[in-house]
Amino acid sequence: MTDDDLWRMHHEIESMPYGPGQIAALEQLLRRADAGDDRHLAFAARVTGTTAYVYGGEPAKSFVTFSWCLAEYDKDPQPYHQRYTHQLLWFFKYMVNAMVKFPELPLDRTYAVLDDMERRYRDSGHSLQAVYKHRYLVAAHLGDDEAAEQWYRKWMTTPRDALSDCAGCDPTTQVAHLVRHGRHEEAVALAEPVLAGRLTCSEQPQGILTALLTPYRETGRGDAARDAHREAYRRVRGNLADLWDIADHVEFCTVTGNEARALELVERHLDWLDRAPTPAAAMHFAAAASAALRQVPAELTVHRRASGERPAADVPAGVLADELAGTATALAERFDARNGTTHQSGLIARKLAAGPVGEHLPLSASLRRPAVPAPRTGSEAPVASAQPVTLPADAGADELLALAEECWRTNRRDGLVAALRAYDERFGDADLPATTRAWRLELRAGELSQDDDGVPVAIEVNREALAAWREVPDPLRAQVVAGRLGVLLSMVDESADEGLALARESADYLTGHGGPRDRAAGWDRLALAHVHRERWAEALDALDRAEADADADAWLAGRVALHRTHVLEQLERAEEFRDAAARSRRLAGELGDAEMLTGACLAYARATDDPADAVAACEEALSVAPAGAHLPLRVTRGRALMAADRAGEAVEDLAEAVTLCVEQGLEGDALLRWELAEAYRVAGRLAEAAEVAEEAVLGLDRAGAQAEADRCRHLLSGIYAGLGETDLALAVLDTLAENLDGPDNLPHRAQVLEESGGLLYDADRDALAAQRFAAAATAWRLAGYQVDELRARRRELLALHWSGDLPAAVAAIERVDEALAALPAGADEPPVVTYERAMAADAVARVLIGEDRLTAALDRVDGVPERLRSIEAFGEAAQVEVLTGELLLRDGRPEQAEGLLRPVLGGLPTGSRPATQAAWLLARALDEQGREAEAAKVRADHGIEED
Numbered sequence: 018m019t020d021d022d023l024w025r026m027h028h029e030i031e032s033m034p035y036g037p038g039q040i041a042a043l044e045q046l047l048r049r050a051d052a053g054d055d056r057h058l059a060f061a062a063r064v065t066g067t068t069a070y071v072y073g074g075e076p077a078k079s080f081v082t083f084s085w086c087l088a089e090y091d092k093d094p095q096p097y098h099q100r101y102t103h104q105l106l107w108f109f110k111y112m113v114n115a116m117v118k119f120p121e122l123p124l125d126r127t128y129a130v131l132d133d134m135e136r137r138y139r140d141s142g143h144s145l146q147a148v149y150k151h152r153y154l155v156a157a158h159l160g161d162d163e164a165a166e167q168w169y170r171k172w173m174t175t176p177r178d179a180l181s182d183c184a185g186c187d188p189t190t191q192v193a194h195l196v197r198h199g200r201h202e203e204a205v206a207l208a209e210p211v212l213a214g215r216l217t218c219s220e221q222p223q224g225i226l227t228a229l230l231t232p233y234r235e236t237g238r239g240d241a242a243r244d245a246h247r248e249a250y251r252r253v254r255g256n257l258a259d260l261w262d263i264a265d266h267v268e269f270c271t272v273t274g275n276e277a278r279a280l281e282l283v284e285r286h287l288d289w290l291d292r293a294p295t296p297a298a299a300m301h302f303a304a305a306a307s308a309a310l311r312q313v314p315a316e317l318t319v320h321r322r323a324s325g326e327r328p329a330a331d332v333p334a335g336v337l338a339d340e341l342a343g344t345a346t347a348l349a350e351r352f353d354a355r356n357g358t359t360h361q362s363g364l365i366a367r368k369l370a371a372g373p374v375g376e377h378l379p380l381s382a383s384l385r386r387p388a389v390p391a392p393r394t395g396s397e398a399p400v401a402s403a404q405p406v407t408l409p410a411d412a413g414a415d416e417l418l419a420l421a422e423e424c425w426r427t428n429r430r431d432g433l434v435a436a437l438r439a440y441d442e443r444f445g446d447a448d449l450p451a452t453t454r455a456w457r458l459e460l461r462a463g464e465l466s467q468d469d470d471g472v473p474v475a476i477e478v479n480r481e482a483l484a485a486w487r488e489v490p491d492p493l494r495a496q497v498v499a500g501r502l503g504v505l506l507s508m509v510d511e512s513a514d515e516g517l518a519l520a521r522e523s524a525d526y527l528t529g530h531g532g533p534r535d536r537a538a539g540w541d542r543l544a545l546a547h548v549h550r551e552r553w554a555e556a557l558d559a560l561d562r563a564e565a566d567a568d569a570d571a572w573l574a575g576r577v578a579l580h581r582t583h584v585l586e587q588l589e590r591a592e593e594f595r596d597a598a599a600r601s602r603r604l605a606g607e608l609g610d611a612e613m614l615t616g617a618c619l620a621y622a623r624a625t626d627d628p629a630d631a632v633a634a635c636e637e638a639l640s641v642a643p644a645g646a647h648l649p650l651r652v653t654r655g656r657a658l659m660a661a662d663r664a665g666e667a668v669e670d671l672a673e674a675v676t677l678c679v680e681q682g683l684e685g686d687a688l689l690r691w692e693l694a695e696a697y698r699v700a701g702r703l704a705e706a707a708e709v710a711e712e713a714v715l716g717l718d719r720a721g722a723q724a725e726a727d728r729c730r731h732l733l734s735g736i737y738a739g740l741g742e743t744d745l746a747l748a749v750l751d752t753l754a755e756n757l758d759g760p761d762n763l764p765h766r767a768q769v770l771e772e773s774g775g776l777l778y779d780a781d782r783d784a785l786a787a788q789r790f791a792a793a794a795t796a797w798r799l800a801g802y803q804v805d806e807l808r809a810r811r812r813e814l815l816a817l818h819w820s821g822d823l824p825a826a827v828a829a830i831e832r833v834d835e836a837l838a839a840l841p842a843g844a845d846e847p848p849v850v851t852y853e854r855a856m857a858a859d860a861v862a863r864v865l866i867g868e869d870r871l872t873a874a875l876d877r878v879d880g881v882p883e884r885l886r887s888i889e890a891f892g893e894a895a896q897v898e899v900l901t902g903e904l905l906l907r908d909g910r911p912e913q914a915e916g917l918l919r920p921v922l923g924g925l926p927t928g929s930r931p932a933t934q935a936a937w938l939l940a941r942a943l944d945e946q947g948r949e950a951e952a953a954k955v956r957a958d959h960g961i962e963e964d
Contacts, residue, residue: 273380382693612643634909
């Protein structure tokens with residue numbers, strides 16, 4: 018590479034975001050600069066490197082680059098004096114800040130750097146304000162309160178100058194000092210005017226907002242504390258260099274009672290400990306994380322990614338808490354051994370003991386209440402109707418069993434249990450007829466079968482009941498029990514065939530020997546047996562037969578209607594599903610049964626095409642639904658609200674759904690967070706959308722749901738872009754591109770690379786954008802998407818053009834032409850092909866102008882406006898015509914330029930950028946023809962100043 022190429026590379030590196038990518042590019046530049054003889058470039062690269070290492074999370078490397086630059090400057094300051102003196106003096110602050118955070122560096126070396134810093138500041142005529150501040154920081158680190166107070170006063174009373182920290186960073190340290198002494202009201206008062214001003218430093222406002230977490234909380238400013246946490250954490254969450262600040266946010270979540278959020282932050286950043294920027298940052302994060310982990314059940318696992326020889330694993334929270342406490346304590350002891358104090362050990366001991374203080378302060382955008390995942394529990398039993406059950410004091414055995422059976426039929430589990438308990442208390446030891454004993458066994462099986470955990474026992478009791486009825490004998494009752502046994506057996510894989518046979522035999526027998534209710538119930542039971550085996554067509558046939566007699570019993574009719582709705586949904590028979598759901602909802606409403614109505618309303622909400630109807634159905638169900646049914650109802654109503662363009666309301670339902678899911682220890686909360694993030698995005702609440710999408714990605718990754726995690730990453734990148742956080746969006750897209758590295762994923766990888774290029778292009782980082790567009794074009798070509806390849810090549814060409822790298826842009830014309838040649842030719846080409854051909858011609862012409870190849874450029878755009886108008890791309894057609902006018906003007910043909918530009922200008926909206934450009938060119942064309950008055954009028958009409 019030439020020296021110009023290396024300087025261009027240096028300029029691009031300066032514009033890159035802090036982090037591993039910038040550091041890798043910088044170190045490549047350093048190797049090339051050192052291999053050459055351009056000492057100025059080597060110096061400039063190390064100046065850039067010092068800042069890159071500090072803010073990119075590798076401050077230890079900044080010691081080397083700074084020392085090299087300082088030695089080079091002292092040897093011969095003249096080449097660097099004007100441009101770099103201020104930066105070198107500023108870097109002394111970086112060095113002092115970093116040196117105290119490495120316990121292996123003796124304090125004497127830090128004091129020596131401070132002394133050198135003071136000497137150089139004096140010699141250059143600068144204020145010592147920044148020197149006193151950094152002497153204060155060292156004293157505070159040592160826990161030397163007397164010295165710290167002395168240096169603090171000198172810092173506060175010394176005038177600021179150009180080497181003082183910014184108007185946000187100095188108050189941040191002052192706030193930390195006041196907090197350390199419990200002066201929380203003063204800290205808030207000090208920060209208010211700072212936050213009201215304009216903060217442009219890369220460390221602000223997140224730095225001062227993080228420092229304010231404690232004073233806001235201590236002074237009862239809960240809303241301010243919550244907002245400060247969300248805003249600051251959003252800004253630091255992607256920066257390894259800010260690990261210490263992230264530890265402060267973990268501790269804040271812990272002390273405010275947000276154990277679940279603290280746990281999520283720990284898990285998200287846990288692997289950063291493996292590459293912590295400094296031992297001090299590692300110490301503080303380990304301590305905060307350990308305290309957070311002690312607030313959750315010890316057996317709960319935390320996912321830790323692989324590092325070195327340590328494999329990825331799910332580590333119990335209790336085990337990890339102990340490990341991290343050991344890490345923090347050991348590091349504190351190393352610092353104290355270096356410092357000759359016990360200050361750091363005492364500080365870390367207090368951090369390790371942190372726990373909830375005061376009232377709970379809700380923080381999470383996805384959890385409505387303090388919630389920590391609980392162990393999974395068994396399925397809830399069906400909720401009984403609210404209708405009370407009266408047990409006559411003088412009821413006989415058969416009367417109590419009849420009452421129990423009636424409660425079972427009408428879905429009143431509490432009545433069933435109460436009647437059977439009364440029977441057992443009154444007649445459990447009595448010598449009763451065989452019919453009564455068989456009936457009690459049958460109802461005992463019914464009681465057990467309503468609980469999923471009781472199915473195996475219910476099967477055995479049903480077998481006993483079946484044998485008892487056969488012994489009575491009562492063939493009809495025996496077949497009823499056989500049908501119920503068949504349903505239960507169909508739920509167990511190894512007994513499914515027996516279950517289906519029993520249910521079929523029962524339905525056939527009852528059809529020939531039972532009444533309408535017996536017949537309908539028999540076919541309904543057979544349908545349920547088929548449902549358990551997912552034999553949907555057979556289930557529907559059975560339900561059709563059940564429906565013929567179901568009107569004999571309103572409760573049975575309601576159940577059959579609900580079962581039929583479910584089967585039609587599985588068969589994807591949309592219209593019938595919708596009708597069946599409506600009928601089921603009506604019947605359940607007439608019965609007044611909460612459980613049945615909830616199921617019917619949920620089905621109707623899924624079946625209807627009208628989002629408003631779906632919302633209304635969910636609201637009807639929520640008014641009566643048992644607590645255990647609120648989760649699916651919230652999810653369904655949230656989705657319906659999204660479909661109804663009511664995202665703000667959907668947020669409330671989906672956030673509640675996440676909370677319920679976490680509280681109940683169910684899987685799927687990550688998928689729900691993904692939906693919630695989308696709702697926040699559509700509602701315009703992008704900061705919360707980013708927070709929740711990050712949680713979703715973490716959860717989906719942990720669950721091994723790679724495809725879903727990557728789709729959520731794509732959503733997250735768009736949210737970051739909407740927040741103006743281009744670097745975070747690019748980082749997510751880079752991760753996504755790496756994940757989509759398989760041949761089957763080529764189109765998705767190409768799309769992601771092109772989106773990344775678009776973000777860089779919009780941020781005027783054109784050289785990097787060109788690289789992404791080139792990679793996207795290659796992926797499109799390998800995937801066989803020729804039109805998309807051409808579009809990406811066109812965008813690569815334009816990015817190179819605007820980057821100022823004309824040779825590279827000219828070379829890219831060949832790649833554009835190759836992509837053009839690969840497109841199939843024909844008179845009936847699709848509009849998208851016509852469009853891309855035309856816009857490629859426009860892009861190539863712009864590059865050819867840079868080479869002053871005007872004739873070639875004109876040839877490229879010849880006929881392009883007409884082709885664009887043929888597909889109704891009128892704006893793009895005008896754009897190319899304006900470019901053509903410019904080419905004609907440059908080529909010394911003002912009359913032709915005028916003839917082209919006048920009608921174009923007449924068709925463009927006055928005041929638009931194309932109209933202004935066309936008017937400016939038309940005025941120039943008139944000037945060149947000696948028609949100055951006409952040119953002046955054109956300029957006046959379009960508000961253009963004469964150049």
